[in-house]
Amino acid sequence: MMRALARARRGSMAPVLALALPVLTAAVGFAIDGAFLQLARTRLQVAADAAAAAASRQLHTSSAAQAEAARVAALNLPTASHGMVVAESDVEPGRWDNSAGSFTPATSNLNAVRVTTRYASANGNAHRLLFGGILGLESMDLSASATALCPSNPTLSLIGSTLPQRTAVVTMGQACSPGSGMTGTCYFATPDGNPIVRVDNWNAAQIIITVRIVSPIRFAGTFTFTAPAAGQFWVVVPGVRMNSAASGAPVENIVFRLQSSLPVVPSNRINTTGTATYNNRFNTSPNLPGSALCATSAQAAASRLVG
Known part of the structure; x- marks a missing residue:
């Protein structure tokens, strides 16, 4: 009888499945959240690129550049559904050093602007996670930035x-x-x-x-x-x-x-x-x-x- 029980396999997968199911569910959840995170980052980057390009054509005044960046970002990510993705402080006029490949914020003799778009808790629009709650993480702050040279x-x-x-x-x-x-x-x-x-x-x-x-x-x-x-x-x-x-x-x-x-x-x-x-x-x-x-x-x- 003992040999027969040792050789029996019927029902042996049930405990394995019971143990694996939470892991599989978490893996699927993280994959879904990861896909949505990547989509959110892509949306932020597209909006940042468009906002920086538009703001660089309004660098005759900092306020005009800030207003244009916010306007174009909202066209790509409407405020009603995405919240405020560009705040005034997220638009930084400055100078681009082409030889060094670097940007420095400035207030005069401007030739470039850097725009950062955000899904952030501080803006009330942090990116919501579908399955992050499993680990106690319900949302994440995401950002993307772009720098554009103004036309000479x-x-x-x-x-x-x-x-x-x-x-x-x-x-x-x-x-x-x-x-x-x-x-x-x-x-x-x-x-x-x-x-x-x-x-x-x-x-x-x-x-x-x-x-x-x-x-x-x-x-x-x-x-x-x-x-x-x-x-x-x-x-x-x-x-x-x-x-x-x-x-x-x-x-x-x-x-x-x-x-x-x-x-x-x-x-x-x-x-x-x-x-x-x-x-x-x-x-x-x-x-x-x-x-x-x-x-x-x-x-x-x-x-x-x-x-």
């Missing part, structure tokens, strides 16, 4: 952020490039022959600067641009095209004078009497000299994700 401003670039003594228009000569066929001093110009002049901004905040072209008469008039902060800037002169002296055109001078600024700065901090002379001995370049700055919202057309 086609008419303005930064020479340096050192605070100048006055707001003024200046012309800066450089050694003529070897390919120009000229020697001595040349000035910067676009390939189309638009002069590029230096303008200094003493005011620490954003300011609209108006420059007058005094002569020659056919170019007489004014143009304005917005300096985003204090510093020295390269500015493309719109509406003026000159033929390069390197192509055989006669050397021609243009005389500039700073006319005004808005907001108005103290009279001892603005030079509206001096003039700056520029001529058509050109160093031409498809890109502005200096460090790239962000385009305004009206100029922005494309952005690039870098992180």
Whole structure:
């Protein structure tokens, strides 16, 4: 009888199944939760990418970038069903160092923005787990981030952020490039022959600067641009095209004078009497000299994700 009982196998799987069932249930539960976690992370990343790309085209002010990031994130993850995935502090304007591949938050001379999207307890929208309660874990905080470079401003670039003594228009000569066929001093110009002049901004905040072209008469008039902060800037002169002296055109001078600024700065901090002379001995370049700055919202057309 004892040998018969030892050889019997009927019903022997029931205890094994009873022991294995909780483990199998947990494994299936964790697999399901894992799949939903991955889906949630993917949704957050897509929303972060889209929000960063959109915000980078609104970096003329931090508030505009924050509002645009929140708006685009909500288009991808509606607030009614996903809660607030982008808070104001999750939108960080700053500067991207391409050589180092790194981003640093900043308040001026911006060229990039980092946006973080979140499912978080602090936002009241933490990701709910279906089976996490088995281990006492009912929800998880998830996040994703993206960094986008703003489109480069086609008419303005930064020479340096050192605070100048006055707001003024200046012309800066450089050694003529070897390919120009000229020697001595040349000035910067676009390939189309638009002069590029230096303008200094003493005011620490954003300011609209108006420059007058005094002569020659056919170019007489004014143009304005917005300096985003204090510093020295390269500015493309719109509406003026000159033929390069390197192509055989006669050397021609243009005389500039700073006319005004808005907001108005103290009279001892603005030079509206001096003039700056520029001529058509050109160093031409498809890109502005200096460090790239962000385009305004009206100029922005494309952005690039870098992180």
